[in-house]
Amino acid sequence: MNAKIANIIAKKGKEPISELTAYDYPTARLLDEAGVDMLLVGDSLGMVMLGYPDTTHVKLEHMLHHGAAVVRAVKNALVIVDMPIHTYDTPEQALSTARALMAIGADAVKLEGGVEKEEHIRTIVQAGIPVQGHIGLLPQKVKEDGGFRMKGRTEEEAAAIMLDMEAVVRAGAFSVVIECTKHSVAAAITKACPIVTIGIGAGNGTCDGEVSVIHDLIGAYPWFVPGFARPKANVSAEIKRAAAEWIQSISINK
Numbered sequence: 001m002n003a004k005i006a007n008i009i010a011k012k013g014k015e016p017i018s019e020l021t022a023y024d025y026p027t028a029r030l031l032d033e034a035g036v037d038m039l040l041v042g043d044s045l046g047m048v049m050l051g052y053p054d055t056t057h058v059k060l061e062h063m064l065h066h067g068a069a070v071v072r073a074v075k076n077a078l079v080i081v082d083m084p085i086h087t088y089d090t091p092e093q094a095l096s097t098a099r100a101l102m103a104i105g106a107d108a109v110k111l112e113g114g115v116e117k118e119e120h121i122r123t124i125v126q127a128g129i130p131v132q133g134h135i136g137l138l139p140q141k142v143k144e145d146g147g148f149r150m151k152g153r154t155e156e157e158a159a160a161i162m163l164d165m166e167a168v169v170r171a172g173a174f175s176v177v178i179e180c181t182k183h184s185v186a187a188a189i190t191k192a193c194p195i196v197t198i199g200i201g202a203g204n205g206t207c208d209g210e211v212s213v214i215h216d217l218i219g220a221y222p223w224f225v226p227g228f229a230r231p232k233a234n235v236s237a238e239i240k241r242a243a244a245e246w247i248q249s250i251s252i253n254k
């Protein structure tokens with residue numbers, strides 16, 4: 001097994017596991033130097049880097065382009081690259097996409113879905129490619145679901161997410177993201193889950209670790225900040241301040 005993945009698995013239930021998104025060389029290098037465990041080249045890049053309304057506009061080409069920049073930057077963190085919508089509709093297509101992402105130097109891939117993606121995950125894992133699953137709110141299904149909405153509020157929904165977790169585990173994933181899920185449900189899933197669970201919008205202290213979109217953490221995308229974000233900086237204000245100060249400082253040759 002990949003030594004980086006073995007290290008992450010060894011932390012389960014003992015110390016918090018950190019995962020941040022990164023989409024470019026300088027950010028990835030800074031986050032790696034800060035000591036983050038995992039860097040996710042998330043398809044959230046469609047929103048926070050490319051200005052689309054959701055992740056359904058992202059293509060494999062985007063992931064290869066941004067993923068390669070992140071791989072060039074990183075020395076220590078485990079680099080996971082997201083598989084965009086309609087690049088894993090069948091197990092065969094999933095394997096071909098996962099191979100393309102591994103060819104740019106990714107350590108692992110991530111894809112959304114539980115029960116309905118069990119065979120897809122198994123096919124990738126059996127080819128020797130580590131997979132992080134993604135259950136709960138699935139951003140690639142946001143249009144079908146009628147928007148971003150907390151999952152696991154009803155008993156049926158909570159039971160379905162538990163079944164999704166079990167499918168991801170059976171398929172051989174090393175970890176699973178639990179997104180925007182009722183906190184008590186995320187906690188119960190983690191208690192029952194033998195692999196590393198990573199929460200986002202699923203409560204603090206409910207999973208083995210947490211993932212944050214880097215723009216939410218550093219205040220770099222002020223036009224939309226999810227309610228669960230815990231910003232630790234206000235980079236957008238700093239950029240505007242520095243730009244305005246520089247604009248004022250320019251003088252002309254009279």
Ligand code: KIV
Pocket residue numbers: 021040041042043044045082134177179200211213
């Ligand atoms: O694309 C992404 O950034 C993600 C995280 C929200 C987990 O999938």
